[in-house]
Amino acid sequence: MIQKGNIQHYFVGLAPLIFIGCVERFTPKTLVFENNLVVDALLTNENKRHMVKLARTYRFEDEEPILETNARVQIKDNLGATYEFIETDTGTYLSSTSFSAVPGNSYQLSIGTTDGASYVSDPVVAPNNIPISNLSAERLVNDFGEEGVGILLDNTNNSSAPTYFRYEYEETYKIVAPNYDPFEFEIIDYTPCDGNFYEVGIKLRTEEQRICFGFQKSVGVAQATTTSLTNNDLVDFQIRFIDRTNYIISHRYSILVRQYTQTQDAYAYYEELGNFSSSDNIFSQIQPGFLLGNIESVNEPDEKVLGYFEVASVDQERVYFNYADLFPGEALPPYAVNCETPGNPLLVGLGYHCDGMGNCDGACESPLIEAILAGIVVFHSVNENRSADQPGPYFTLPSPCGDCTKLGSNVVPDFWED
Numbered sequence: 221m222i223q224k225g226n227i228q229h230y231f232v233g234l235a236p237l238i239f240i241g242c243v244e245r246f247t248p249k250t251l252v253f254e255n256n257l258v259v260d261a262l263l264t265n266e267n268k269r270h271m272v273k274l275a276r277t278y279r280f281e282d283e284e285p286i287l288e289t290n291a292r293v294q295i296k297d298n299l300g301a302t303y304e305f306i307e308t309d310t311g312t313y314l315s316s317t318s319f320s321a322v323p324g325n326s327y328q329l330s331i332g333t334t335d336g337a338s339y340v341s342d343p344v345v346a347p348n349n350i351p352i353s354n355l356s357a358e359r360l361v362n363d364f365g366e367e368g369v370g371i372l373l374d375n376t377n378n379s380s381a382p383t384y385f386r387y388e389y390e391e392t393y394k395i396v397a398p399n400y401d402p403f404e405f406e407i408i409d410y411t412p413c414d415g416n417f418y419e420v421g422i423k424l425r426t427e428e429q430r431i432c433f434g435f436q437k438s439v440g441v442a443q444a445t446t447t448s449l450t451n452n453d454l455v456d457f458q459i460r461f462i463d464r465t466n467y468i469i470s471h472r473y474s475i476l477v478r479q480y481t482q483t484q485d486a487y488a489y490y491e492e493l494g495n496f497s498s499s500d501n502i503f504s505q506i507q508p509g510f511l512l513g514n515i516e517s518v519n520e521p522d523e524k525v526l527g528y529f530e531v532a533s534v535d536q537e538r539v540y541f542n543y544a545d546l547f548p549g550e551a552l553p554p555y556a557v558n559c560e561t562p563g564n565p566l567l568v569g570l571g572y573h574c575d576g577m578g579n580c581d582g583a584c585e586s587p588l589i590e591a592i593l594a595g596i597v598v599f600h601s602v603n604e605n606r607s608a609d610q611p612g613p614y615f616t617l618p619s620p621c622g623d624c625t626k627l628g629s630n631v632v633p634d635f636w637e638d
Contacts, residue, residue, distance in 0.1 A: 257288065257339060259515055259527030261329055263295065264480070264534045265349055267320040270295075272305055272313045274331065277526065287311025292332035297325050298343070321346040321531050329515065329529040338518040341529035349533035350377050350385070350481045355459075357473075357539055359546040362461050369546060371460040371475055371539070377452035384487035386480040386532070387442040387459055392636070393434045394471040395628045399559050399621040400430040405592045405599050405614075413584035418567055420588060420613065422599055432624035433633055434468060441494030443487060470552045472638065474540045480532040489513060489528050540637060559621035562600045564612035565591055588612060598622035 260273040274288035293305035293313045305313040321327060329341040354374040361367050377383050402425055409419035442459065446452040459477050462469055482490070492511055510524050517523035543552060569583040591597040597616035606613070620626040 254524065256524045256526055257331070257333070257337075257517075258285070259329075259331070259339075259513075259525065259529065261341075261527070261529045263321045263327055263346075263529075263531045265321050265323065265346065265532075266534060268318050269314045269316075270303075270305075270319070271315075272329070272331075274311050274313065288333060290334045292330075294330045296328050296330065297322075298327075299325065321533070323348045323533060327531050331515075337520070337523075339515055339525055340518055341516075342514040344483060344485075344514070344529060344531040346531045347383075347481045347483055347533055348379070349535060350375050350383055350479070351535045352477070352479050352537045355477055355537040355539045357475075357541040357546070366461075366463050368461055368463040368466070369469060369473075369541070370458050371462075371477070372456045373454060373459050373477060373479070373537075374456065375454045375479065377446065379452060381452070382445060382447040382484075383452055384447075384482040384484055385444045385454070386482050386487070386490055387438070387444070388478045388480075389438045389459060389475050391436055391460075391468070391473065391475045392633055393468040393473045395432040395434050395467075395556075395624045396471055397430050397432075397620065397622050397624040398555050399598075399600065399617050400624075401599055401622055403599055405597075407589055407592060410586060410589045412586070418586050418589060420567060420592070422602075422614075427625070428630040429623045429625050432628035432630045433636070434628035435633075441490050443482075443490060443494070445487060464547065465553045467553045467556045469541075469543050470555075472540065472542050474538060474636070476536060476538045478534055478536045480530075480534050482530070482532050485514065486528065486530045486532065489530075538635070555621070556627055557618045557620045559617050562615035562617055563597065564603060564610045564615055565597070566612050588614065588616075591616065595619055595626070 254277060256277045258275045258277060261271075263270050272293050274291055274293075275285040276288060278285045287310045289307065289310055291307070291313070295303045295305070295315070297303075303319055304316045306316050308314045323346045326343040326345045328343045331339040333339075352373060353376045356372050358370050358372055359367070360370045362370070371389075373387075375385075403422040404425045406421045406423045407419075408421050409416060438460075444454055444457050446454065460475065462473075489511070511526065513525065513528040515525045515527060515529055517525060565588040567586055567588050569585055569587055588597075596619055598619050598621060600615040600617045600622070603610060603613055603615055624630065
């Protein structure tokens with residue numbers, strides 16, 4: 221253990237006042253409720269075990285959806301093949317074998333629930349796959365005059381028929397903690413209000429906390445169609461715009477774009493879903509109204525079923541870039557948190573009185589140690605010249621300034637390329 225800068229300290233002062241106000245909490249309740257089945261099902265041309273998720277609509281006051289268990293789920297094609305699904309997790313069903321949707325063939329989803337109800341989708345013909353011909357990252361200024369990076373996509377369609385697309389992406393980016401220090405805090409002695417001196421030291425870090433990787437998925441519904449184009453090729457279609465002040469592009473950035481070639485009906489459904497909410501997750505808390513899909517009840521024709529059985533062809537591409545590639549010699553974007561002004565928390569709170577024999581009063585919790593335990597500060601430096609204005613033993617910074625694991629993972633992704 222490295223005892224660099226070990227400090228023992230007492231302070232006596234005025235105890236802070238705490239004012240507590242009470243406000244009666246209002247909990248809204250659902251007045252009208254329909255118990256409807258919710259279906260999330262996507263079949264693609266990928267050879268894999270495909271997934272169907274089932275749930276029930278839920279009341280406003282409920283915290284999460286009720287998942288539909290023990291259902292019978294099948295997909296049948298027009299050639300007579302039947303693909304059975306098994307429940308691998310509550311409300312989640314995977315096909316028992318791997319298979320893929322073949323363009324030109326039609327597929328139909330059927331569901332049977334434990335209450336004896338049956339549901340069936342319209343037959344859906346799998347569309348031809350349109351590959352992504354180019355994915356690029358370019359420095360540009362958007363329509364709002366903001367400078368940044370545009371993720372642009374091209375594809376080429378040899379057919380004369382209009383095509384419809386839906387897009388998802390996953391972005392991964394390198395995070396470098398700007399104030400990383402090889403030392404971290406070590407709490408040596410801390411039992412609040414026991415009358416003993418509190419002690420905090422520093423030691424060498426044992427975990428990688430300088431370089432991490434952040435990850436996030438797209439939200440909302442992003443679509444494109446060639447119906448209004450003179451040809452069927454998408455050129456420089458913008459998948460994503462990243463403002464140059466966004467810290468996620470500060471070092472190295474990668475984005476994986478998935479392009480789903482859709483049917484016209486699926487395009488119309490997701491377009492309307494996008495008008496409902498910024499999320500394309502039909503299990504989300506936002507359920508503003510009924511959106512007609514392609515699944516219906518066999519037993520009760522008037523029963524509403526939420527969700528859609530989509531059959532699509534998918535292609536994907538990944539692109540990488542460094543900030544210096546597009547902004548050579550220019551200052552990096554500001555970091556995710558402000559690391560400009562170090563803090564100086566007290567080791568012992570103001571108003572802590574103790575006679576050294578275990579008789580104590582006042583606010584005996586240590587502001588410094590409590591902040592360390594909460595994971596909200598990291599070591600910055602030792603306060604060598606303590607004063608009335610800066611009486612704390614150490615200077616600290618918000619934890620992400622020196623610990624990148626607060627913003628991402630220190631595990632390098634398998635696909636990552638430097």
